[in-house]
Amino acid sequence: MQQNQLNRSLTLIPVVLFGYSFMALATVFSTYGIAAELSHGMVSGSYLLALIVMLFTAYSYGQMAKVVPSAGSAYAYTQKSINPYVGFMVGWAVLMDYLFIPMVNYLLFGIFFSAAFPSVPSYVWILAMLLVVTTVNVLGIRLATLANAFISIFSLVFIFIFICLSAKEITGGAGTGTIFNFEPFYNPEESFSYLVAGAALLCFSFLGFDSATAFAEETINPEKTIPRAVFIITLVGGAIFMSVSYFAHNVWPDYTTFTDPDSASHEIITFVGGKLFSSLFLAVYAITAFGSAMSSQASASRVLFAMGRDGQLPKFFGRLHHKFQTPVNNILIIGTISLLALVLSLTLLASFINFGAFIAFISVNIAVIFYYFIRQKQRSIKGTILYLILPGIGALLDFWLLLNLDIHSKVLGSIWFALGLVYLLFLTKGFKQRPPELKLGTEADETA
Template structure:
């Protein structure tokens, strides 16, 4: 009965692009700007720009895989098809850690801002309400999630346009003077500091890969998924760079800012209390609902793919007969995210969230090189550029950031991978049986 139900194809390239942009949260600098200021010596826009270019190379690898394997599962499916089923499971298991923690970190940030807006509402109540609401939205179907994403994208765009417009108004009035300090400040330029900040900033780009988890719910996924991934990286990167350049215009003396309230102070300087309050409301909605919803959507599709293959329990692949959504996986993710949000701190989750994604990126880039360059006899310049040089750059950038993660992240990540290896050994009876997976046409 369950096998006769399939995911509903309803998403266009534009829907997928907006999904990816929303996942990466256009108003993210409001929450994170202060933490980037010191290591970047104020050149936050430069760090965002370098991060965008760096992530594009891994984005190209995703696009190449999506063109050849237009199926749900993201890294799990791509590494499986590019190398073998066992390595594919480990890659998918690794990136699952990132996706499991994304709803958690977004709930915690949203609850923090929500508690500032309405101190009478306890943090746990914010988290519970957001988790239940997001689970219900996800159960209703990805088309509903997509429509909700458009609304939340519109709200974020309004806040950013108000900030941009208010800043330009002060420029015309002569109260703000354009400068280049956010991109290049010769008095404080330090490339090692900028690169250190880039390693932190790159977290803002994690999530573009979630687009690939919706391949079986997209029209023409061979073309739309890759286009959406590249479009989302460029789109969100451009928003980040423009926003932080203007922030540098408003407050060029970055050392005078409180790192905990840096961007809120900048917004207050250009738009007053009303714009700050509107921004706080949109941040609550953007992190808690937009980021949380789409994180839950992504991890539920990865669990769906693993359940369908049989490497994880089959019920994870059960689709709701009416809404055609992986309802068991969605509810499980909702419960786990709620439990983690109520027990872990924001700092703890922030330090763990990058491990899984970067581990997956490493395996994905290597899979592209192996599948399309080493195993392919065509070594023309175009293929060398597309299937060797580009993924090699993507691999190198991911490895550099991966190695710079703190020791706690590496320890927890290693434990998570050991659990995955144990599952793989159990399912294959220590590799005496083939790793369960589907054979795609």
């Protein structure tokens, strides 16, 4: 009998590193200028509001990871707590998120290196990065863990140096001339609506905290490790984003003087550290893109594996390589799909990602209510707060952000969703049969 479960080898730190690699900590620099314009300089306050929204959803992911320690993440949670039909549709939406995030990173990598080396076409860099990322993920989770550790540490060191250099400039009289300043969080002369607008954009900086749950079957003691990892990734990630944006504001308080909002961080970094430090930033950004592509491809392959093993996708997706014990078929498929980065635009890819992410977030919050409050009947005062009010607030906040997405996100997301519904109709013979359901623990072994 062939084993059809992923090997448990990950502890808390590697899972957290996967989350940070997926999240791409350096994204705080790439979005700073645009966020400063949207929030009228209150970027740290926008990050704080975004962090609060994401903590509600991170809480719900942690609660579901305790009872459904599966590689399927949001798909698995909704299937077991609500019903398999909803589970399939959520899994379909999650794929929209996970399948397109690697493409974004490949595309950005190609843009970055083709700008640095104009004589080499961008498609060469895209193909090279895709080949390396796919190889690392095929060879196994341990190699990917080592790569994530290097990427995360490199990013954190750069961020630490940036904060130190910024503090030196500020105390020397640059910018606001003071380290202690509340304006990056809230400026009473500006409308609070600007801060909210910034938060709506910056919630996307947190995408990646949920990816940790996709490694539940490869994690030792996932019932405890995964909830802790999700909370740490979200909270510490938010703290890092707020710190960077706080010092960036204080060293360059007038956001209206940026030459180009898209490259505002490059201007700030050059100001505090010179050309050498700005070159280091470009290297960090490239490495971060690599790490995010690697982690997102690995996460997506695990979701496909869970759905294939359960029969919601063809069994081809539910197989592991006999030597590497990784879902090689899925990794190669995702790598092939990622070739679309050669022809698709960044705007189009981002539209898919945003819609799928918020569908998953809303569903996981609702899953907590269904599982704990409705099915387990945990309706004491404590249970009502933990399993109805908190996830209910999270679902409403996520739904509010979903409604505020641009029209491209809504249209493209709805088309993808409709295609999933057609496939579900085919799979269940017009809803006359229940779709195959998630198998946990020994159930998966018995049917392997």
